[in-house]
Amino acid sequence: MSQHQSQRRYRGFTLVELLVAISILAILAVLGWRGLDGIVRARIALTQEMETTRGMQLAFAQMQSDCEHLAGREIIGRRPNLQWQEGRFMLLRKVYSENEPTQLVVVSYRVENGALVRRETPGTRDLVQVEALWQAAAGDTPSASAPPVVLQTGLAGMQVMGYQNDQWRPQLLTNEIDQPQDPSGLQVGLLVPGQAGPMVKSFLLGGT
Numbered sequence: 001m002s003q004h005q006s007q008r009r010y011r012g013f014t015l016v017e018l019l020v021a022i023s024i025l026a027i028l029a030v031l032g033w034r035g036l037d038g039i040v041r042a043r044i045a046l047t048q049e050m051e052t053t054r055g056m057q058l059a060f061a062q063m064q065s066d067c068e069h070l071a072g073r074e075i076i077g078r079r080p081n082l083q084w085q086e087g088r089f090m091l092l093r094k095v096y097s098e099n100e101p102t103q104l105v106v107v108s109y110r111v112e113n114g115a116l117v118r119r120e121t122p123g124t125r126d127l128v129q130v131e132a133l134w135q136a137a138a139g140d141t142p143s144a145s146a147p148p149v150v151l152q153t154g155l156a157g158m159q160v161m162g163y164q165n166d167q168w169r170p171q172l173l174t175n176e177i178d179q180p181q182d183p184s185g186l187q188v189g190l191l192v193p194g195q196a197g198p199m200v201k202s203f204l205l206g207g208t
Contacts, residue, residue, distance in 0.1 A: 052154065053199075056190055059116055059151040060201040066107050067186055067203035069093040075104070076127065080134060082183055082205065084160040085171055087111050089186070090137050092130065095123050104130050106137045108146070109188075111158045116190065119146035152190065159189035159198055 071081050071092045081092040090108035097103070103123030110117050119142060121133045136143040161168040163185035173180040184205055189198030 052152075052192060055152045056199050059118075059190070060188070062118065062151065063109070063186075063188060063201070064203050066091060066093050067205050069095070070206040071104055072206055073182070076130070079127065079131060082162065082186070083138065083172055084162055084186065086160065087158050089160045089188070090134075092134065097123075101125060106130070106133045106146070108137045108142075109158070110142075111155055112148075114153060114155050115150050116152040116155055116158065117148045118151055119143075119148055121146045154192065156191040156193045158191065159187075159200075161187045163187070163202075 071094050075094070076092065079092075083090050088108065088110040090106060092104055093107055095103050095105050103125055104127075105123050106121040108119045110119075119137070121137065121143070122145060124130060124133070133143075133145070137146065142148065161170055162172060162183040163169075164173050164183040165181055168187060172183070182205075185202055186205060187200060187202045189200040191198045
């Protein structure tokens with residue numbers, strides 16, 4: 001075998017071949033990084049969505065408990081026990097403590113600065129005091145006696161409707177001519193930015 005043939009057999013890569021190989025590896029690395037980045041972003045988005053859904057389920061569970069314990073006419077007479085409108089609602093519920101008589105509290109839900117906030121007044125059996133607590137809770141300035149509890153953040157709003165006189169209504173019907181019935185259900189929809197529609201839940205009132 002000649003010396004010329006031996007050199008041809010054992011010659012290394014040329015500079016052009018090395019540059020081509022490095023370029024291919026760089027492209028593969030970029031594509032791999034983008035794919036991994038997409039997977040990580042999708043996982044983060046899915047985790048956030050699951051946390052939002054779980055938070056809403058907990059908020060709905062609290063609403064259901066409040067609605068099931070709505071104070072009935074046999075306790076409060078013709079006094080108001082439920083009121084709702086866009087972005088807020090409030091109700092009068094019964095609370096039970098061991099070895100103590102049943103008391104009444106005013107519970108209100110509002111969306112404030114993108115957060116769903118629940119407030120509950122101290123319990124009482126005095127109906128005159130209940131009326132005062134109700135008026136305070138209905139005002140635009142929340143009472144200091146009802147500290148706020150944030151149930152969910154990142155909301156765009158809340159839709160509320162009540163089932164009264166055989167249809168869902170955006171506000172309580174109080175016209176004497178129509179002889180309105182007491183609402184038998186409450187429907188709440190929580191709006192999340194970026195979602196096509198609200199997450200909606202309906203509740204029976206007073207355990208009916």
